[in-house]
Amino acid sequence: MVTIGDVARAAGVSRSTASYALSGKRAISAEVRQRVNDAVLRLGYTPNAGARALATSQTMVIGLLAQFLEDEFAPAMLEYMLGVSDTARELGYDTLLVTDGDGASALRRITDSRMVDGLVLLNVAQDDVRLPVLRAAPQPGALVGLPGDCSGLDVFDLDFEEAGRMMVDHMHRLGHRELILVSQPEHVVERGGAYVWRLQDAALQQARLRGVTLHAVFGESRQPAVGRSLHGLLDTYPDATGLLLNNEAAAAALPTVLHERGLTAPDDLSVIGRYSDEFARVFSLPYSSIESAPDRLGRMAVRQLVRRIESETGRAEPYVVRFVAPELVDRKSTAAPRT
Amino acid sequence: MVTIGDVARAAGVSRSTASYALSGKRAISAEVRQRVNDAVLRLGYTPNAGARALATSQTMVIGLLAQFLEDEFAPAMLEYMLGVSDTARELGYDTLLVTDGDGASALRRITDSRMVDGLVLLNVAQDDVRLPVLRAAPQPGALVGLPGDCSGLDVFDLDFEEAGRMMVDHMHRLGHRELILVSQPEHVVERGGAYVWRLQDAALQQARLRGVTLHAVFGESRQPAVGRSLHGLLDTYPDATGLLLNNEAAAAALPTVLHERGLTAPDDLSVIGRYSDEFARVFSLPYSSIESAPDRLGRMAVRQLVRRIESETGRAEPYVVRFVAPELVDRKSTAAPRT
DNA sequence: CTGAAAGCGCTTACAG
DNA sequence: CTGAAAGCGCTTACAG
Structure with missing residues (x-):
C-alpha cells in the first residue's frame, strides 16, 4: 500500500x-x-479512508436507512434511495446502505461506531423507534417522511393533506359525487405510516365540504390480495364513479383488475393515483397522479444533511420541516362521470 | 466519545x-x-470503526456496485441489491452502495482508499470496464452476471442458455410452432449484456432443432416505447402463438397491451417470461416464468466473497463460475395453441 | 514557506 | 494472566 x-x-x-x-x-x-x-x-x-476518518473525525459517508417491510412496496422505495445516493455522491459522500430488519439497533451500531457523518431515514413512522436513537447520536439526521415529533431533526415530506384535497377537488370539479379512496394496508397505519391518514383525513374533510360521498378503505399491498380487494371494492360500491389511490401496489394492480371487469378509464371509471412519474412509466400506469417526488425529497434531505455536517453554523441552525407541494400529472384518466 | x-x-x-x-x-x-x-x-x-480498520486493515464493509442505466429496469435490480445487503449483514458486514454513473472510477476510489474488504458487482457486461480495475484491486471481487473473461473473480449467474432452451421446449411440447422472443433493447446488447444473446442464441438453436419458427427481436425498456413495440410485434407476426420474454419491462407492460388488443393468456396467446417470483407478485404478472433467482445469486456472491475475505486459504482457492439452474414457475399462462 | 511531533482510537507482537 | 509500547496512515497545531 x-x-x-x-x-x-x-x-x-x-x-x-x-x-x-x-x-x-x-x-x-x-x-x-x-x-x-x-x-x-x-x-x-x-x-486511506480509515486513517483519514480517524484523524479528522469525518468519514465522508452518509448512512441510508431503508426498511423493506413485508407490506410495503419495494420499487417505490428504490426511487428515494437513488435520490439519496446520487445526491450524496455529487456532494462528495458515499452511501452506507442499511436494510436491517431492526432499524433501531442497526442505527445505533452505525452511529456509535462512527461509520457515518450523518443519516437519512426513509419510510419514517409516526412514532418511529429509530428517532430516539437518532436524536441521541452525535451525527445529524434528516428524515424523509413526517413523524409525530420532529424535534432535533430535519424533515422532508410530500404535503399529503393537500394531496388528499386536490384529489377530491379534481374529481368534484368534473362532476363526481361518489368516490372510493384506497389507502395502504391497515398494517401500515398500525405501524405508524402517518401519510396514510394525513391524506385520508384531509380527503374526507374536503369531501364533506364539497358534498361528495367518499368511501375510504384500506387496500392490500401484495398479490393476489391486492387484486381481489380492488374487485371487492368495485363490487361493494357500484355507484362510485371515481377511484383515488394512495397505494402504489393497488395502482400497479389496477390495469389488470379493470381489464378483468371490462372497464376502461376514464370512460367507465375516473382514476387518480399518488406516485411518481418514474413509477408510472415503470409500471405502465395510464392514470393521472399526484407526483410524489421521491428523487426530489431524497435530494432535499441530503442537501440539508450535508449543510449541517459541513458548517459550524449549519449545526446550530433551526431544524426545518419542509413539505413538497403536490402536483397533479394529467394522464387523461379522469373525465366527467357517465350519466 | x-x-x-x-x-x-x-x-x-x-x-x-x-x-x-x-x-x-x-x-x-x-x-x-x-x-x-x-x-x-x-x-x-x-x-471506533475507522480506528479499528486502520489497526486491522479490515473494514467489515463490502462494496456493492449497482449501475442504474437508462435502458435497464430498476425494480429488477433492487432484488439483487437486497440479496447482497441482507446476506452481508448476516455475515457481519455492512454495505457501501455505489450507484455512480462511472462505475470504473467509482470502483477505483472505493478500493484504493480501502473503504471496503471486498466487492460485489451487479449487472456485469461482456467486456465490463470495471473488471480490470477490480482485478488490480487488493480486495477480492464477486460478480453477478457472466463477463467474457472470468479470470481472477468469482462469478454467479443464471444459466441463460438452459433458460432459452427450456422456454422453447416448453412451448414446443404444447404444440406451438411459431414463437416470438422479446429480448432486452439493442442498447443493452451493445453495452455487452451477454445474458441477452446467451438466452437468445440457445433458444434459436433449440428452435431449429425442434422445427419451431422463432422470431427473435429486441424489445424496449421504457414506456411508452415498450408497449408500442409489443403491439408492433403482435401485428408483424400474427401467426405466432407463443411469446417468450427476456425483458422485465416488456413483461410488466404486457398485461396492458394484451388488454388493449382484447387478448387473453393462454387462450389467445401463450406467454413465458424470465423474472423472479417476487417480481411477478409486485407487477401482478400472471405469466409463467423462468425464475431468475436474484436473491439467491446475491447470497451466493456474498458468501463466496466473505469466504475469500476471511480465510487465508480462501484467498488462494480456485475461482468459481457458478450457474443457477433455471426453474419454470407455472402460472398457467401457456396451453396448446388455438387451432 | 517547510518540518518534526503529537495525536486520532484501535490491535497486537513483545516482555514479564 | 497482564501491561507498556509500537504501529496502522492520516491531519494539524506548534516551531522555525
Whole structure:
C-alpha cells in the first residue's frame, strides 16, 4: 500500500508538507506542489479512508436507512434511495446502505461506531423507534417522511393533506359525487405510516365540504390480495364513479383488475393515483397522479444533511420541516362521470 | 466519545487487556473480563470503526456496485441489491452502495482508499470496464452476471442458455410452432449484456432443432416505447402463438397491451417470461416464468466473497463460475395453441 | 514557506 | 494472566 510517507519521500519533502500540498490548507511553493503531485501520480497514491476518518473525525459517508417491510412496496422505495445516493455522491459522500430488519439497533451500531457523518431515514413512522436513537447520536439526521415529533431533526415530506384535497377537488370539479379512496394496508397505519391518514383525513374533510360521498378503505399491498380487494371494492360500491389511490401496489394492480371487469378509464371509471412519474412509466400506469417526488425529497434531505455536517453554523441552525407541494400529472384518466 | 482507554480506566486494567477481553483473543481471568464488560455497558462503549480498520486493515464493509442505466429496469435490480445487503449483514458486514454513473472510477476510489474488504458487482457486461480495475484491486471481487473473461473473480449467474432452451421446449411440447422472443433493447446488447444473446442464441438453436419458427427481436425498456413495440410485434407476426420474454419491462407492460388488443393468456396467446417470483407478485404478472433467482445469486456472491475475505486459504482457492439452474414457475399462462 | 511531533482510537507482537 | 509500547496512515497545531 502506498502511503503519504511514500509520496513525501518520492517528492523529497516531509509528510506534513505532502499532506498540505494535497489539501491546499496552507501555502505551498509551486515547485513543491508540483513535485508532490507528480509523486502522487507516479505512485498511484490514494489516501486511506480509515486513517483519514480517524484523524479528522469525518468519514465522508452518509448512512441510508431503508426498511423493506413485508407490506410495503419495494420499487417505490428504490426511487428515494437513488435520490439519496446520487445526491450524496455529487456532494462528495458515499452511501452506507442499511436494510436491517431492526432499524433501531442497526442505527445505533452505525452511529456509535462512527461509520457515518450523518443519516437519512426513509419510510419514517409516526412514532418511529429509530428517532430516539437518532436524536441521541452525535451525527445529524434528516428524515424523509413526517413523524409525530420532529424535534432535533430535519424533515422532508410530500404535503399529503393537500394531496388528499386536490384529489377530491379534481374529481368534484368534473362532476363526481361518489368516490372510493384506497389507502395502504391497515398494517401500515398500525405501524405508524402517518401519510396514510394525513391524506385520508384531509380527503374526507374536503369531501364533506364539497358534498361528495367518499368511501375510504384500506387496500392490500401484495398479490393476489391486492387484486381481489380492488374487485371487492368495485363490487361493494357500484355507484362510485371515481377511484383515488394512495397505494402504489393497488395502482400497479389496477390495469389488470379493470381489464378483468371490462372497464376502461376514464370512460367507465375516473382514476387518480399518488406516485411518481418514474413509477408510472415503470409500471405502465395510464392514470393521472399526484407526483410524489421521491428523487426530489431524497435530494432535499441530503442537501440539508450535508449543510449541517459541513458548517459550524449549519449545526446550530433551526431544524426545518419542509413539505413538497403536490402536483397533479394529467394522464387523461379522469373525465366527467357517465350519466 | 468513549474510547477503549475509558473502558480500561473504569475497569482498572490496561488498554490492551481491555481489548483482549473484548476480542477474546487471549486468555483473560473471569474477574477481569467481568469488570471490562461492566465498564463497556456502563459507559456505552462501541469501538471506533475507522480506528479499528486502520489497526486491522479490515473494514467489515463490502462494496456493492449497482449501475442504474437508462435502458435497464430498476425494480429488477433492487432484488439483487437486497440479496447482497441482507446476506452481508448476516455475515457481519455492512454495505457501501455505489450507484455512480462511472462505475470504473467509482470502483477505483472505493478500493484504493480501502473503504471496503471486498466487492460485489451487479449487472456485469461482456467486456465490463470495471473488471480490470477490480482485478488490480487488493480486495477480492464477486460478480453477478457472466463477463467474457472470468479470470481472477468469482462469478454467479443464471444459466441463460438452459433458460432459452427450456422456454422453447416448453412451448414446443404444447404444440406451438411459431414463437416470438422479446429480448432486452439493442442498447443493452451493445453495452455487452451477454445474458441477452446467451438466452437468445440457445433458444434459436433449440428452435431449429425442434422445427419451431422463432422470431427473435429486441424489445424496449421504457414506456411508452415498450408497449408500442409489443403491439408492433403482435401485428408483424400474427401467426405466432407463443411469446417468450427476456425483458422485465416488456413483461410488466404486457398485461396492458394484451388488454388493449382484447387478448387473453393462454387462450389467445401463450406467454413465458424470465423474472423472479417476487417480481411477478409486485407487477401482478400472471405469466409463467423462468425464475431468475436474484436473491439467491446475491447470497451466493456474498458468501463466496466473505469466504475469500476471511480465510487465508480462501484467498488462494480456485475461482468459481457458478450457474443457477433455471426453474419454470407455472402460472398457467401457456396451453396448446388455438387451432 | 517547510518540518518534526503529537495525536486520532484501535490491535497486537513483545516482555514479564 | 497482564501491561507498556509500537504501529496502522492520516491531519494539524506548534516551531522555525
